[in-house]
Amino acid sequence: MRQFFTTRWVLxxxxxxxxxxxxxLAGRWQYQRAAAGxxxxxxxxxxxxxxxxxxxxxxxxxxxDARGTRAPRPAPPPLRPPVSRAPATPAVSDEDDPELAQYNRMLAWLSANPDRRPSDFPG
Known part of the structure; x- marks a missing residue:
């Protein structure tokens, strides 16, 4: 209890x-104004x-909090279920749009290699 009598705590x-x-006092003043109309x-x-x-x-x-009597809180549940990191295969063939197919292959490669950059794509 002595910690609550330091200069900081007394202030x-x-x-x-x-x-x-x-x-x-502000509430009392507002009451007087309200009573006046x-x-x-x-x-x-x-x-x-x-x-x-x-x-x-x-x-x-x-x-x-300063006394340390606050009960510990349990960890909150996760906001969403964990997502599996299975690599996705592109559904677009080269016949439809070759540029889009190349882009989808790059996205699938990046999904399978999360530590790599788009500039590292070997395609």
């Missing part, structure tokens, strides 16, 4: 408390206290 505590106080201020009357709660949440999270 952080003070800034967090000041942030909460400013948010609550400004309809838009009703939304801000709710919003500023939520900002104060967010400051408290972030500061509590920073303290918890």
């Amino acid at each position: 952080g505590h003070v800034l967090a408390l000041a942030g909460v106080a400013v948010c609550l 400004n309809m838009l201020s009703w939304a801000y009357t709710v919003q500023w206290p939520l900002f104060a709660l967010f400051v408290i949440f972030l500061w509590a999270r920073a303290v918890r």
Whole structure:
């Protein structure tokens, strides 16, 4: 617990408390404006206290992380199933379009040789 009384942490505590106080005062000010007839201020009357709660949440999270009491999270599942690296054979014959067939052979070769460059293609 001594680490939370260093200059850096005390400054952080003070800034967090000041942030909460400013948010609550701004909420009070917006409430006074809303009560005076400004309809838009009703939304801000709710919003500023939520900002104060967010400051408290972030500061509590920073303290918890510094103490090392945060529970480890399990690794997330993969976003997509693994893709097999089987080489693809081109479906275009030389009769259709020789230039396209050459390009497809180069793509198939690059797929089979992922560490090579297009300029290394022996065709």
